Amino acid sequence: MITSKRLQDRLIDGLIALFLLTLGISTLLPLINTLAISLSERAAVSAGMVKLTPVGFNLTAYEYILQDMKFWRAFGISVLRVVLGGLLNFTLAVLTAFPLSRSEKAFPGRNIFIWMFVFGMILNVGIVPWYLTIAQYKLIDTIWALVLPGAVPIWNVIILMNFFRNIPKELDEAARIDGASPWQLLWHIYLPTSLPALATITLFSIVGHWNSFFDGLILMNNPDNYPLQTYIQQLVIADRPILHGGQAQLMVKLSNATLNAAKLFVAMIPILIIYPFLQRYFVKGIMLGAVKE
Template sequence: MKVDKLRTVIIYIIIILLGLVCLLPLLNIVAISFSSSAAVEGNMVGLIPVGFSTAAYKKILEDSQFWHSFLISVERVVLALIINFVLIVLMAYPLSKTNAQFRGRNIYANLMIFAMLFNGGMIPTFLVVKSYGLLNTVWALVLPGAVPIFNVILVMNFFAAVPKELEEAAFIDGANPLQVLTKIFIPISKPVLATVSLFSIVGSWNDFYSGLIYMSKAAYYPLMTYIQSLQINVEDLIKQGNLSAVVDSASLGNTNLNAAKIVIAVIPLLLIYPLLQRYFVSGIVVGSVKG
């Protein structure tokens, strides 16, 4: 018993240390975002703000473009989540069957794996998006990633592990394949569906590079792309004769601004993750094991 208790204590200590390793850098970022520019440049900030200042958040939140980009990101996340969910489920269900049940199943599965390992690249994808007239629209941010193949594999393996007796009983009762999918498979697949939904939300929210590629104007930027482009350039402010902005920027540096960007970007994810976290482990474990 003593050995078991000692092992448990050691495990908890290791987990606490790992948690601190993850938490302390975030606390440092939060402290930097609320500190004065002089304290940050002097490397005086640890886990507590020095020369408390909200200038970084004020600059970001008072910008009307920030809220416009925020709404674009919300729209993008919602559309991507719906499209990903529908296409993943409709693709995973038939692929979870055997080759005898679904002729050509192995061919489709192999093509899917090939597409996951090898893609056309940035330039061909850009040309496709441009040829369909999707540039500077939210669809350019959503459709190129409409079918995340890794997520399809997770859901496919989860569906394959569902007892066949459930499906057979439903067919005997007169259900069609769509009814079996919506009434049986989806309700009992909450762990893996919550997991892929979390992947979709995080991926769509954090992606800033697509906005740089497919959007030609800042007015069309999603939030991550917009805050990534925010910089303080005192020389430009002086050239423009904007002396009040120069005075305001005296207490604000790019390091503060970048820290505030990170904090703002993380907040929505911190609100969403606890709602889906309880499904995360079981969804990954079951979905990654081939049935």
């Protein structure tokens, strides 16, 4: 009896494992299909023959992308916005969260300020007034349009503020007795003890900046100023031929589908590179937001 029950249990274990593995792999199939298309020859792609493995393996699409200045220009703008936007997000999150983590007594007005920020976070201003405001500031077609409007990441501020408030008060008081200023306190005690939370919010910012396309689309009039996601959106989704550039000459060997698939894949690479870190920190980070009492 016992053995047959154990056997049955093992069997169910195996079935669950098999089911979940199949589910996991199916989740990735669309991505694998895109990779296969990017590595296949024109005729096979046009005939819809490419499924999960490349047909007529070649790297022509990638060789082409290497020389495609429009692509790299957009890639560069994306890197710039990630670096600049990430730095701004980080600095502002720390500078805003720290005073908000103080008590109302130590920092009069703290309660009003926090409500202003929370109100700002849940307030979803319409896209039209948002656009008109940024146009009014003359930021259209500048990199600042991509990094300033979202420069204060309020959700990250709240995560960080909650984290700061859980740091033992004793550390704080000891430094106070030694005459440390708030700046020294922040720099020498709060930042070093908050590294996991800081890593998490930085990764949030990087992914957010890398992935956004819509601000690039409406705030950049000149396609030369598009970040990579906007460039790809216009090329692959909206199919705007302006952006193809010298692509036509290569069409003998390459199909648009192959080239677009390769571009999609190259745009994914930065995320794939930081994915191990994302997995480690995001999983914790998603729990950081809530206050436990």
